[in-house]
Amino acid sequence: MPQHFSVLSLKYDLKASLVVFLVALPLCLGIAVASGAPPMSGLIAGIVGGIIIGSLSGSHVSVSGPAAGLTVIVLDSISTLGTFELFLGTVVIAGLIQLIFGLLKGGVLGYYFPHSVIKGMLTAIGLILILKQIPHALGWDKDAMGDMAFLQIDNANTFSEIWYAIQYFSPGAIPITLISLLIIFFFERPKIKNNPILGIVPGALWAVVFGILANRFYSFFLPDWELSNEHLVNLPVVEKWEDFAGLITFPNFSKITSGDFWVIAITIAVIASIETLLSIEAGDKMDPKKRVTPASRELVAQGIGNSVSGLIGGLPVTAVIVRTSANIASGSKTKLAAILHGVLLLVLVVGIAGVLNQIPLSCLAAVLFMVGFKLAKPAIFVSEYEKGLNQFLPFIITVFAILFTDLLVGIGIGLIAGVFFVMRTNYRKSIQVTELNGRYLVKLQKDVSFLNKAPLRKALETIPDGSEVIINATKAQFIDHDIQEVLNDFINSASEKNIEVDTEGLKYNLEETL
Structure with a gap:
């Protein structure tokens, strides 16, 4: 312009x-x-x-x-x-x-x-x-x-x-x-x-x-x-x-x-x-x-x-x-x-x-x-704090890192902190498991990476036998192969536990098992 x-x-x-x-x-x-x-x-x-x-x-x-x-x-x-x-x-x-x-x-x-x-x-x-x-x-x-x-x-x-x-x-x-x-x-x-x-x-x-x-x-x-x-x-x-x-x-x-x-x-x-x-x-x-x-x-x-x-x-x-x-x-x-x-x-x-x-x-x-x-x-400190800890902590870490080192080293430390909190936020929000009257909804959102493998496996293991489960992936833009593998294992073994599984927006392979 x-x-x-x-x-x-x-x-x-x-x-x-x-x-x-x-x-x-x-x-x-x-x-x-x-x-x-x-x-x-x-x-x-x-x-x-x-x-x-x-x-x-x-x-x-x-x-x-x-x-x-x-x-x-x-x-x-x-x-x-x-x-x-x-x-x-x-x-x-x-x-x-x-x-x-x-x-x-x-x-x-x-x-x-x-x-x-x-x-x-x-x-x-x-x-x-x-x-x-x-x-x-x-x-x-x-x-x-x-x-x-x-x-x-x-x-x-x-x-x-x-x-x-x-x-x-x-x-x-x-x-x-x-x-x-x-x-x-x-x-x-x-x-x-x-x-x-x-x-x-x-x-x-x-x-x-x-x-x-x-x-x-x-x-x-x-x-x-x-x-x-x-x-x-x-x-x-x-x-x-x-x-x-x-x-x-x-x-x-x-x-x-x-x-x-x-x-x-x-x-x-x-x-x-x-x-x-x-x-x-x-x-x-x-x-x-x-x-x-x-x-x-x-x-x-x-x-x-x-x-x-x-x-x-x-x-x-x-x-x-x-x-x-x-x-x-x-x-x-x-x-x-x-x-x-x-x-x-x-x-x-x-x-x-x-x-x-x-x-x-x-x-x-x-x-x-x-x-x-x-x-x-x-007022800047107050404003950043009001945005939540995921924004405030990388902000304050960057401030102190630059203050006690120099600009470039401090920025490097700040970037590491920023990436950590981004990954932490995505890690928490990528998978949501909710239950209502014995029906379970496993919702995959955003990008689901291998970092979510352990909490996903743990969440699926807690679903009791005889339950109805809906795995919704309509909002997931990316699903890591490790995550797909965990879901395939769960779906393939669901009949042994009398668990009824329905999927929305998820492609899975019934023959892909470990």
């Missing part, structure tokens, strides 16, 4: 792109630093994710950029290959693998993730955002903002970092965080947000302006509270376009024949594809208009984007849920918002890097707090 841009949608998309830019800026830098890559590589990936993938994607709301889920893989890959340039070569090849996968319609795999697991992923990311931003909100900025895993490279973890922050906080950061939160909350109120004048500029941008001015106030009147160096955004300063070109790193393909090179390329392609499919599925569920993204087309777009990113010195790119959720929550209407956020990254990083480097990280932490809260509202 083609996307239609209009003057009306432009107003909303531009506003959303500003918020996504403010969310993406620290994450692009933070993920690059946490990955052991040059900071510029994260920005390049953000620019490519916005402009190129945003243009090619069929998604109306998804935003792409460097992914926190690949941080450890990137760090290990650079170490294994020896240089960042060789790693870039694997990113280019990974993109080509994704492109081929998309052309082969591999995106259909994204439709098999259970709703409870997707919801758990979103909620877990919201909680992680909140927990990971607490140290930055308190002015403890020893770790990059893009570090989203529970266990960190420095042997600390999410909760120990909060404890360190409480002990070694920066007093100037806390007022900036609290007042920034109040500003954002104020501009989120419907009367303000929908006001034709006050609603033009998003609250996140006003919070950033306040953060810069507050820190300048500290420098004049409270020098001990002034935030500097590690407490501020740290962009490479580019004074002219020629300098920007000088920061671009080109890939090295000299090890393309080695096994390590291909293992890394395939690993990046597979994991980036999984994270993308999860993110676009989650984004579609959050989209107020419930539009559906063509999954295979998304993989093609991501493949082209990753190859381009690798060719000009950027990190691997995926669709990312943090930026996507910020985009949706900010009221974007079309994919123009994603494209414009990439343009802002390109233009503003080159044009006003000096100004952006004055933004306190505590101020951006407030912006990410609000994104995290919208993903992990208490």
Whole structure:
């Protein structure tokens, strides 16, 4: 379905792109630093994710950029290959693998993730955002903002970092965080947000302006509270376009024949594809208009984007849920918002890097707090619980698994839990045996697999001699051979027990006995 841009949608998309830019800026830098890559590589990936993938994607709301889920893989890959340039070569090849996968319609795999697991992923990311931003909100900025895993490279973890922050906080950061939160909350109120004048500029941008001015106030009147160096955004300063070109790193393909090179390329392609499919599925569920993204087309777009990113010195790119959720929550209407956020990254990083480097990280932490809260509202837990334990338990298992490991491991655990509860539900509902006045109804529903063999045999053994039995399989779409065998045995031996058997919708073989 083609996307239609209009003057009306432009107003909303531009506003959303500003918020996504403010969310993406620290994450692009933070993920690059946490990955052991040059900071510029994260920005390049953000620019490519916005402009190129945003243009090619069929998604109306998804935003792409460097992914926190690949941080450890990137760090290990650079170490294994020896240089960042060789790693870039694997990113280019990974993109080509994704492109081929998309052309082969591999995106259909994204439709098999259970709703409870997707919801758990979103909620877990919201909680992680909140927990990971607490140290930055308190002015403890020893770790990059893009570090989203529970266990960190420095042997600390999410909760120990909060404890360190409480002990070694920066007093100037806390007022900036609290007042920034109040500003954002104020501009989120419907009367303000929908006001034709006050609603033009998003609250996140006003919070950033306040953060810069507050820190300048500290420098004049409270020098001990002034935030500097590690407490501020740290962009490479580019004074002219020629300098920007000088920061671009080109890939090295000299090890393309080695096994390590291909293992890394395939690993990046597979994991980036999984994270993308999860993110676009989650984004579609959050989209107020419930539009559906063509999954295979998304993989093609991501493949082209990753190859381009690798060719000009950027990190691997995926669709990312943090930026996507910020985009949706900010009221974007079309994919123009994603494209414009990439343009802002390109233009503003080159044009006003000096100004952006004055933004306190505590101020951006407030912006990410609000994104995290919208993903992990208490009402979400209540809503999932009301759907029953078969939905709630995979949801909560996914939440805690991601919270205490990382995105990919947690999703894997969540999928196992989801499949278990699906099988458990089907196991219970596939066979129903009821009795009325000595007449027994054995009803087979949905798919009846070998897992139902034991309870079926046990149920049939309890039917007393001389009974009337109806075996109804009209609603069974699939009956496993093992189940058919148990039924055949029962039917063939029924006359010995004076049991009268009638079947509905069941094919059986009177001669098939063990």
